[in-house]
Amino acid sequence: MIDKHYxxxxxxxxxxxATHTERADLRAYLNGNPEARAHYDELRSVDAAFKxxxxxxxxxxxxxxLIASVTEREALCEARETLPARLxxxxxxxxxxxxxxxxxxxxxxxxxxxxxxxxxxxDRLDVKNLYGALTGRQKESAIVAEERLPIAVSGVSGSIAAxxxxxxxxxxxxxxxxxxxxxxxxxxxxxxxxxxxxxxxGVSGILTDAAGLTLRSTGRCRFAITFKDEAGGHPAVNxxxxxxxxxxxxxxxxxxxx
Amino acid sequence: xxxxxxDRDAFETMVRTYARAVFNVAYRIVNDYEDAMDITQTTFIKxxxxxxxxxxxxxxxxxxxxxxxxxxxNLVKRNSRSVPLESDLRVDARSPETECLQGEASAQxxxxxxxxxxxxxxxxxxxxxxxxxxxxxxxILELPEKTVKSRLYxxxxxxxxxxxxxxxxx
Numbered sequence: 001m002i003d004k005h006y007x008x009x010x011x012x013x014x015x016x017x018a019t020h021t022e023r024a025d026l027r028a029y030l031n032g033n034p035e036a037r038a039h040y041d042e043l044r045s046v047d048a049a050f051k052x053x054x055x056x057x058x059x060x061x062x063x064x065x066l067i068a069s070v071t072e073r074e075a076l077c078e079a080r081e082t083l084p085a086r087l088x089x090x091x092x093x094x095x096x097x098x099x100x101x102x103x104x105x106x107x108x109x110x111x112x113x114x115x116x117x118x119x120x121x122x123d124r125l126d127v128k129n130l131y132g133a134l135t136g137r138q139k140e141s142a143i144v145a146e147e148r149l150p151i152a153v154s155g156v157s158g159s160i161a162a163x164x165x166x167x168x169x170x171x172x173x174x175x176x177x178x179x180x181x182x183x184x185x186x187x188x189x190x191x192x193x194x195x196x197x198x199x200x201x202g203v204s205g206i207l208t209d210a211a212g213l214t215l216r217s218t219g220r221c222r223f224a225i226t227f228k229d230e231a232g233g234h235p236a237v238n239x240x241x242x243x244x245x246x247x248x249x250x251x252x253x254x255x256x257x258x
Numbered sequence: 259x260x261x262x263x264x265d266r267d268a269f270e271t272m273v274r275t276y277a278r279a280v281f282n283v284a285y286r287i288v289n290d291y292e293d294a295m296d297i298t299q300t301t302f303i304k305x306x307x308x309x310x311x312x313x314x315x316x317x318x319x320x321x322x323x324x325x326x327x328x329x330x331x332n333l334v335k336r337n338s339r340s341v342p343l344e345s346d347l348r349v350d351a352r353s354p355e356t357e358c359l360q361g362e363a364s365a366q367x368x369x370x371x372x373x374x375x376x377x378x379x380x381x382x383x384x385x386x387x388x389x390x391x392x393x394x395x396x397x398i399l400e401l402p403e404k405t406v407k408s409r410l411y412x413x414x415x416x417x418x419x420x421x422x423x424x425x426x427x428x
Contacts, residue, residue, distance in 0.1 A: 007411070008411065011407075011410065011411045011414060014414070015385070015392075015410070017391075017392070039418075042418045042422065043414055043415075043418055045418070045421065046414055046417045046418050046421060047386065049363070049366070049367045049370075049417075049421060050367065050382075050386035050387065052363040052364075052367075053361075053363050053364040053367040053368075053387075054361070054363075054364060055278065055279075055282045055387070056281070056282055056285050056286075056291075056294075056364065058277070058278060058281045058294075058295065058298070059295070062277060062278070062281070062295075062298075063273050063274050063277045063278075066273050066277055066298065066299060066302055067269075067270055067273050069299055069303075070269075070273075070299075070302055070303055070306050073303060074306070
């Protein structure tokens with residue numbers, strides 16, 4: 001029977017990690033124990049078997065082939081990463097269908113956008129040809145035409161929507177400015193201000209004088225002004241925006257303007 | 259996957275220095291010449307892809323050996339899933355060419371190694387063929403040093419018995 005402690009010492013000795021004291025202890029133990037000596041010799045023969053076995057030779061030019069295969073793989077990966085090749089990979093029949101649909105939808109939206117931009121004045125309702133189907137009040141409140149003007153001037157973006165009725169014009173302004181702007185809306189001809197509303201914040205001051213209605217705002221600001229047309233004719237509203245003493249927008253809005 | 263020229267040179271040096279060792283570790287674990295070549299190739303592809311993570315101040319062999327060992331383990335596990343008891347059958351499935359390449363002593367040891375469980379086989383291969391310390395083996399296999407020692411001593415005992423049965427004479 002071999003002491004477990006000495007089995008460990010034998011292994012430590014074989015692995016070359018036994019200390020000087022451990023080696024001496026083991027040597028003394030083996031000298032007085034033939035069974036342990038035989039066991040130790042057999043364990044050493046395992047170590048010797050590994051030493052005799054040596055290494056297995058890979059094929060000739062193994063390293064060169066290995067480097068070449070890695071380089072080839074890199075080239076293949078780079079080729080796959082180029083755009084045309086990626087497209088070829090991506091375009092499976094199902095994806096083709098999906099991309100075609102998306103492209104068609106995008107084209108449709110672009111065309112719709114172009115149409116809407118090209119014809120800002122849209123007649124909604126020919127009130128005069130309704131032959132009494134509407135009451136007088138309904139005729140007056142029905143929007144007969146509308147126009148939307150995009151605004152993109154220095155520091156200000158947004159839009160002005162002009163809604164034309166039989167006897168009034170409503171301007172809906174949706175503005176977004178970085179600095180404070182003063183927007184003056186001045187009716188011309190027979191128009192007079194009928195109502196004003198500002199549903200959102202951003203308005204810092206309102207002034208009405210002979211020049212019209214001036215509204216000071218900063219940031220996002222939406223407001224609507226309705227002008228009543230007392231005498232009919234061809235009314236127009238002049239919209240002027242000023243910021244820091246400079247006029248940044250000046251346009252007359254009237255129905256049928258091109 | 260893009261390696262700078264300087265790194266490419268370092269990579270090629272790495273292949274020339276360690277490819278044979280990696281091949282041998284893989285071969286001794288999986289006991290198949292072709293599989294060992296595949297594992298070596300996969301190992302170096304992975305090294306190439308992760309080359310930016312390589313710290314030249316550290317011994318690269320432990321890093322390479324860890325990848326190679328994991329690749330070998332994965333292959334053995336895949337094979338054992340697809341064909342049970344495959345490892346036992348493969349001991350006798352060596353080609354004459356392989357036998358000749360190895361030499362009788364090497365083949366005899368390989369047969370004995372394949373009789374060991376995978377956990378024991380790997381520690382013996384890393385310790386005896388690659389001369390790695392307990393600590394290095396523990397780092398590669400992510401095991402406590404105590405477990406490495408225990409497996410090593412047990413594996414040595416099993417091999418002692420196995421080689422004796424085969425009539426091995428030192």
